């Protein structure tokens with residue numbers, strides 16, 4: 516796989532698109548324009564949206580805080596998110612973690 | 615003109631370029647194509663240096679082209695070797711020559727300056743490989759090429775525009791993954807349908823009676839080449855662990871999306887299959903059905919072009935989730951256009 520691979524996963528019926536950056540960061544967006552904006556912002560991914568789904572905030576000070584995370588090859592199923600460990604994103608800062 | 619330049623485009627099918635003179639405007643550039651006696655395809659600017667007369671309206675003298683207006687005569691390399699009633703030929707008497715490569719039964723032309731690297735031409739090997747049978751055609755589109763890209767990147771339109779042929783309800787209901795390889799410049803959209811209805815297009819050509827697994831894997835290599843890797847198999851039949859998938863049916867659906875002018879496009883469509891190879895009825899059926907499907911798109915896109923022509927400046931369209939792949943394609947095309 517290329518270092519430059521950006522992915523978006525969508526299940527019709529679901530209103531969300533899940534963007535997966537080559538750095539491992541993930542983001543749940545409400546539409547295609549938003550999801551591409553987020554992916555193309557690498558490495559300055561805006562934190563955020565996903566947290567709303569968990570009722571917790573991932574808002575982190577400063578840019579580049581990683582949202583959530585997956586190791587390589589990790590599943591991007593929504594159900595796996597709860598279990599996902601804090602991030603391996605390149606610019607992740609420990610302060611950004613969800614507890 | 616706003617086209618990605620310094621790119622290869624499909625200009626014709628190999629068999630279209632022969633003894634005659636084929637005129638095609640590609641990315642706004644009028645070009646005349648013919649084949650020399652030694653079998654090489656040639657592409658020259660279709661405009662005499664003298665008074666602009668289209669060379670495609672002239673005739674051949676061996677491998678040379680003779681202008682039909684005053685007889686200016688050109689070699690396949692574009693140099694002028696004869697003008698009427700005088701011996702001295704002006705040094706500037708030369709028409710531009712376009713790099714041409716024939717590969718996978720397609721005639722590719724380089725539009726731009728700089729290095730026309732033949733290895734940069736994307737491949738579609740099924741079009742000229744043993745074990746595959748191809749049906750194909752070309753429809754001139756009265757619409758900008760971007761509309762065809764939009765159309766092909768979102769196959770959920772099959773359900774609505776092509777019901778009864780290739781569309782079934784499941785196409786619009788199945789999860790899709792879109793990916794962009796930023797380095798290679800490729801957009802992929804993958805839809806793997808399991809245990810779904812078999813549309814007539816495939817039921818009639820494969821002979822499958824029941825439900826199917828149907829894969830649609832799009833691979834768009836902007837600006838010109840679009841591939842749809844289509845896999846059809848009886849429901850539950852997976853490729854073998856060693857990768858052998860010979861029990862399934864495969865159709866490689868290929869499009870050459872070639873801008874002609876800003877609002878017209880050459881829609882080259884091809885269907886290669888690896889089944890029913892010796893069955894002429896299947897060949898005829900697929901050719902007719904696919905042309906019908908393509909014409910449904912042509913009618914729709916021509917209509918869209920008219921709508922765009924009359925809409926107020928600054929009209930804002932709306933994009934939803936199904937447009938994820940189309941937006942990615944647009945961005946790569948924009949990047950190519952800006953960079954050229």
Ligand SMILES: [Zn+2]
Nearest residue numbers: 536538540557
């Ligand atoms: Zn990233």
